[in-house]
Amino acid sequence: MASSSSFLLLAVLLALVSWQATASDPIRVNGFVCKNPMEVNADNFFKAAALDKPRVTNKVGSNVTLINVMQIAGLNTLGISIARIDYAPLGQNPPHTHPRATEILTVLEGTLYVGFVTSNQPAPNRNKFLSKVLNKGDVFVFPAGLIHFQFNPNPHKPAVAIAALSSQNPGAITIANAVFGSDPQISDDVLAKAFQVEKNTIDWLQAQFWENNHN
Amino acid sequence: MASSSSFLLLAVLLALVSWQATASDPIRVNGFVCKNPMEVNADNFFKAAALDKPRVTNKVGSNVTLINVMQIAGLNTLGISIARIDYAPLGQNPPHTHPRATEILTVLEGTLYVGFVTSNQPAPNRNKFLSKVLNKGDVFVFPAGLIHFQFNPNPHKPAVAIAALSSQNPGAITIANAVFGSDPQISDDVLAKAFQVEKNTIDWLQAQFWENNHN
Amino acid sequence: MASSSSFLLLAVLLALVSWQATASDPIRVNGFVCKNPMEVNADNFFKAAALDKPRVTNKVGSNVTLINVMQIAGLNTLGISIARIDYAPLGQNPPHTHPRATEILTVLEGTLYVGFVTSNQPAPNRNKFLSKVLNKGDVFVFPAGLIHFQFNPNPHKPAVAIAALSSQNPGAITIANAVFGSDPQISDDVLAKAFQVEKNTIDWLQAQFWENNHN
Amino acid sequence: MASSSSFLLLAVLLALVSWQATASDPIRVNGFVCKNPMEVNADNFFKAAALDKPRVTNKVGSNVTLINVMQIAGLNTLGISIARIDYAPLGQNPPHTHPRATEILTVLEGTLYVGFVTSNQPAPNRNKFLSKVLNKGDVFVFPAGLIHFQFNPNPHKPAVAIAALSSQNPGAITIANAVFGSDPQISDDVLAKAFQVEKNTIDWLQAQFWENNHN
Amino acid sequence: MASSSSFLLLAVLLALVSWQATASDPIRVNGFVCKNPMEVNADNFFKAAALDKPRVTNKVGSNVTLINVMQIAGLNTLGISIARIDYAPLGQNPPHTHPRATEILTVLEGTLYVGFVTSNQPAPNRNKFLSKVLNKGDVFVFPAGLIHFQFNPNPHKPAVAIAALSSQNPGAITIANAVFGSDPQISDDVLAKAFQVEKNTIDWLQAQFWENNHN
Amino acid sequence: MASSSSFLLLAVLLALVSWQATASDPIRVNGFVCKNPMEVNADNFFKAAALDKPRVTNKVGSNVTLINVMQIAGLNTLGISIARIDYAPLGQNPPHTHPRATEILTVLEGTLYVGFVTSNQPAPNRNKFLSKVLNKGDVFVFPAGLIHFQFNPNPHKPAVAIAALSSQNPGAITIANAVFGSDPQISDDVLAKAFQVEKNTIDWLQAQFWENNHN
Structure with missing residues (x-):
């Protein structure tokens, strides 16, 4: 939890004064923890080695x-x-x-x-x-x-x-995953009519392994 | 064209003065024709018999x-x-x-x-x-x-x-129509892999008649 | 009102991770309690029998x-x-x-x-x-x-x-209620001049029972 | 009113290039004429002697x-x-x-x-x-x-x-003017019930001279 | 802390109900404490003697x-x-x-x-x-x-x-202060090249006392 | 630059109907020309060879x-x-x-x-x-x-x-250029005091060649 307490919300960079930051419950905006602006540091705006290396691709490549x-x-x-x-x-x-x-x-x-x-x-x-x-x-x-x-x-x-x-x-909403791989599944009656196929085609589709590509 | 020239943009209801409205080209906001606020009338905010009657349903009902x-x-x-x-x-x-x-x-x-x-x-x-x-x-x-x-x-x-x-x-984006019924079609190579089916399943899907449900 | 603590904020549906949801104080956005996205359910987007029945009308009908x-x-x-x-x-x-x-x-x-x-x-x-x-x-x-x-x-x-x-x-601001039925009352000096009537007309208006039509 | 054609929209200060500004019809945003950013001048952001002098007050003072x-x-x-x-x-x-x-x-x-x-x-x-x-x-x-x-x-x-x-x-919406001084008038049946007064009180109110305080 | 707990957020003036306000942790929006709308008062929208008197000017006058x-x-x-x-x-x-x-x-x-x-x-x-x-x-x-x-x-x-x-x-970002008076200082290598001056000019600038004009 | 007149505004992709697009003056949003959505093509969302090659750097490198x-x-x-x-x-x-x-x-x-x-x-x-x-x-x-x-x-x-x-x-506002290289120049009286330097330092700065880094 240590790192979570160091998050900052920029929108309040100028606004928070110390009496507000001394409250025992952390201040949140959009559900994220904010930080006293005088305690913010460059790491709050930084991610190391985030995008330099190729990653292993998933089943659709x-x-x-x-x-x-x-x-x-x-x-x-x-x-x-x-x-x-x-x-x-x-x-x-x-x-x-x-x-x-x-x-x-x-x-x-x-x-x-x-x-x-x-x-x-x-x-x-x-x-x-x-x-x-x-x-x-x-x-x-x-x-x-x-x-x-x-x-x-x-x-x-x-x-x-x-x-x-x-x-x-x-x-992100991967169409095939959201339509055929949701949890629980969408009714195959609905999908068969929507996609103009037999129900067993839908059932086959729903039986595949649906790996989320990204979120 | 008469009716189009009577459209009003509410956002400028208070703002447009006559010297602006007398320009020969109609004033548009978001691509829609605006109207001098003193010429606006209730019809610009009204649609008669719009939602009272059942309409004929399409092929998915x-x-x-x-x-x-x-x-x-x-x-x-x-x-x-x-x-x-x-x-x-x-x-x-x-x-x-x-x-x-x-x-x-x-x-x-x-x-x-x-x-x-x-x-x-x-x-x-x-x-x-x-x-x-x-x-x-x-x-x-x-x-x-x-x-x-x-x-x-x-x-x-x-x-x-x-x-x-x-x-x-x-x-509105009807998923089945946008994916399988677009003009031109999306490559069946792409869709076969995305949906984990054979290309001929995609070809069959793309050969259906895709009627737009609504727009 | 136990279910109120299970309300979800959709804007953070994808954003909240478990270490954030485990804080002892509930996460709020706009003053409303949020919920771990994996715990959200259809009831958070649903209200039963909300609009089907006529309700008793108020004094203005x-x-x-x-x-x-x-x-x-x-x-x-x-x-x-x-x-x-x-x-x-x-x-x-x-x-x-x-x-x-x-x-x-x-x-x-x-x-x-x-x-x-x-x-x-x-x-x-x-x-x-x-x-x-x-x-x-x-x-x-x-x-x-x-x-x-x-x-x-x-x-x-x-x-x-x-x-x-x-x-x-x-x-919603019902004009008559907000002007003549506020708590406390607006000065009748102010209202008499604004509405171009005698003060006793204002006093009579303010003495009515002002029921809020809706909020 | 020649100067009106020289108005600028700041939002496009950086965006408009000359081929866009040479169109014979002036470019407008929100219904207002824009200007080539290289032709904008300080007068487009200035109003002389706007707020220094007392003005004659209206009938409500x-x-x-x-x-x-x-x-x-x-x-x-x-x-x-x-x-x-x-x-x-x-x-x-x-x-x-x-x-x-x-x-x-x-x-x-x-x-x-x-x-x-x-x-x-x-x-x-x-x-x-x-x-x-x-x-x-x-x-x-x-x-x-x-x-x-x-x-x-x-x-x-x-x-x-x-x-x-x-x-x-x-x-700006002056309440008394909008309710009792509109053109045409709101039905006195409606207003009498809303304000809990006799119709002749409404009629008397509507007969006053309603001068717009500001717009 | 008494006064801080009496702050109100107008955006929720109509929305907060008592069960929400009774939580032991105060409700915040944008990092500021909100207040039950029935407890809000005029002081939450008021600042006395804020702008009437000349204040002592700083070193740039x-x-x-x-x-x-x-x-x-x-x-x-x-x-x-x-x-x-x-x-x-x-x-x-x-x-x-x-x-x-x-x-x-x-x-x-x-x-x-x-x-x-x-x-x-x-x-x-x-x-x-x-x-x-x-x-x-x-x-x-x-x-x-x-x-x-x-x-x-x-x-x-x-x-x-x-x-x-x-x-x-x-x-507010006072340019000279932010560029030459930040804590810590920006590298004089960077600033010398950006401002097309010798490094000792930058060093001299950075050695001045930079008083924040306003925030 | 002929193709520039065929640009589309996506915001109206679904909204423009043909009678609007047939007006002799092109439809603009934010000062940019829009296009009938049925005439839009992939080039309106594409820029070839935009970011692949190193460009010659300017005087600050x-x-x-x-x-x-x-x-x-x-x-x-x-x-x-x-x-x-x-x-x-x-x-x-x-x-x-x-x-x-x-x-x-x-x-x-x-x-x-x-x-x-x-x-x-x-x-x-x-x-x-x-x-x-x-x-x-x-x-x-x-x-x-x-x-x-x-x-x-x-x-x-x-x-x-x-x-x-x-x-x-x-x-983009390059600080040094905007402060010292504007056209016309900002008064050196103002800048000398703001930057706590002699006027001849400002004059020397203003005499440099200020090349815009980007816009």
Whole structure:
């Protein structure tokens, strides 16, 4: 617990006076512990060796290392976070949304096929899919709340990207996992009709092992 | 075009003076035409017979009639919209998200089985599914950006709900449609791996007719 | 009220880790108790039988049943609430404002004469009154902070409406009650001059019984 | 009014490049004309002799000189405005609300009796009236959307205050004027019941001359 | 500690019920103690004799008396604060920024030479300096985050201004103090290169006594 | 620059209908041209080869390549941008602020000595300087509006960082340039007193060539 008591909330950097900090219960904002501004230090805004090394990729061939308010408490209220994403050859960061953030991404190594789907359009239009092949140094934007993915089309080489998100706590919803791998499961009656398949297809899907790609 | 020129933006109700309104190009905010506040009238905040009648349900057995800033331009900047949802017997409003809004819903007629899935949790936890059976007068909340659905479990009777959303332009993303019915299609390589199925299952899914439930 | 301690704040659904939740003092956001996200359940987003039944109307002939963050703690930070309003024959929801919300309303039964008054305009203009008679299924918008009312003009039949507000805690200020029924009373010198009446008219007004229509 | 076309929007101070500014239609944000940042000058953030002189007070004995985005276009999007308020002996700034702003006030000369009324409380509580007598240099806060007033209790000396508001376009709703002096009038049936008086009292009130105190 | 426990947070004025206020640990929002709304009183929105008297000016000839959420806890979440600034003859409020607020200022006495510098422009443009001489009653705006100052050019007479800021906790960063007077000092290698001067010039600057003008 | 006229504003992705898009004047939000959502394409969210190559550093030894709403118009309203920063050996990104954004930074190559200065503290405290040496993969946060810098302490090797900012238009104010290199210059009387130096020191500073590091 020692380190938790050293967290600071920047929003109150100027506001907290000592009589407030002497209360026996720690002061919290958004559920996070704050700190007397005169006691804050650089470690409250720092995470060592966070994004330098490739991580082992998961079963769909990716790994997301997100540095958000859980890793750097000084981010509280500041509306930003950063991530490194590793992609195995032919690996993907599967279709997902961030319920509270837009994402901007740049490729550090390799090639990525990326895309997002717009929200529903008036009939007879369908949800529009916008995609692009990105090379090193290219930048792409995934607007808040829209379903998007990245895929490494190269069968031999890994890829690496840096992504930034417009929230200190963006959240992530991997579509396949949330729909077919939730605990408890969503009724297969509902899903069979929604996805226009037989119930046993849904049952098969729900029986897979759903590993969360990132949170 | 006559009606469009009569739209008002409430945010500037007090601010616009005549020399500004006399410009030959209409004033717009968020892309919508504004109106001199002295010329605004009650029709700019009104939609007749919007939500009283059952509508024909779609192939999954529901119909969403959303009254947003497209129907009532006076809603611009005001952060709210309202909808009536009709459900056929065994009909559903299939799993979807609103990228820019929380939804609160109450049942007017019939019974609904509703639920939402939380965002990804740290392993070994899975996305949590929270559900409830709602009867007439019950109220339920679907937090912003989370995947949710409503299903009418009654094989004989329709159901009706009123829902409100915390945006004048909430958007909707029907998951199955956005993932399998986009234009153009998402690569079946990507989707097969994401959903842990064979590519021909994806191809079959993509070959279905995907009708947008609502926008 | 034991269940109140199990309320959850959705904004931290992804953020709270166990060492934070084990603190002996409950975590609060906006003054409300939060909950470990793995312990949240559907009841935190649900209110049973909230809006199905007519309620006894007050002395001006209406009853507002508001479901806000006090009734459903999961609404915290989510910016929306919902209400059922019952109107006796010739009853009204008297002129009031919501200091923190826009309202959108639809009629479920009966007829309503509704209106709002714009804020002050440059002289010689006066505050503009915009009104409309609403029938079943009509939708009307009351912009944030403006004085508005609903009146059931039918001497024989009740009316019912569903309203949604763009805040989880919109507040309500019934004009007559706040001006003439406050505790303690506002000086009758001030009010007599403001309303251009004799002081004994003010005194008579202040002597009435002011029942709060809703909060 | 040539100078109106030279107004700048600060929010885009860094963003507009010349190819955007060369469009024949002026660029607007919130309905106000913007300006190429390289052409902006100090006059766009300045109003001369705005608040130095006493102004003639109105029939309730006050005058509000508000400097908002209409007077200084550079205020657009910046969320603040300032006002000088003059009070005749026994004059008042009558009960009013600002639908989009909190107000903070300090007395420059004389004495003021000020107060605000909280929003509706759960029964049996009534709207609470909080008041204070202010002398030179005292500071008081009127929270957003709440009904408040200032009254000069001195029968011989005027008073002066400076007030600031948390919006570049706060709006003002003088309660008596909006309720009894709107154009057109609110139905006296509605108002008689809301204010618990006879209709002829309402008619008498509506027949007064309602001069807008400020906008 | 008695007075601290009587602070109120307005945002929850309508929301807190007694079972919440009876918890043994005080409820806080933004790190400030809240109060049961039925126990709030006018003192929570009031500061006596805050801005009436000239204060002793500091070594650069000014004094800022800021009334923010630290002085009036009822300001919490309301987004505004107010200040009196005294200027000795030839005194200045030196170049500084407010990281979280726009400032609007009016002159009460004397004359002020004021200005702000825009943010960086595309080359070959330089940061633009906008300035103005203000007399009594003039109003000027300093946009959020931009470097600005006020200077009293009169060698014989003091000056006084009232300023309002668009945050209950605007913060202030006096440029010279933050750059040359921080604790610990910034490396003189870094500053010498940034300011294009010899290191001994930086060392001399850092050796001065840096008194904080205001916070 | 023809493609610039085809930029889209995502915020209205769902809202614009064709009759609005057919107006002869383009629709703008925040001063930027919007686009019919059915005509939007991936290029509106993409910038090729934006951040892959080292750029020539400026006279203080750095180069900031910022991808904001000027480079990718689809970023409008989405609240994020990204930058690559190159540092020559012993080069620095000199002390500066972002008036509208927090920055989060990770090192791609080399070593950086970074720091920021807190805002003014109550006497006798001084502005606190928090600093850290960052190696490859470390992450550091510079809170919104605070003065910060990065310096490459290695005399032989360059360094590279990726930074993200919590605004699509964060702005930058290089302190030395804004204070000493503005156009026109700030009065040396004012600056001499503020910085506690002789006027000829200020004159010498103002005579330097001030090249904008980034905008």
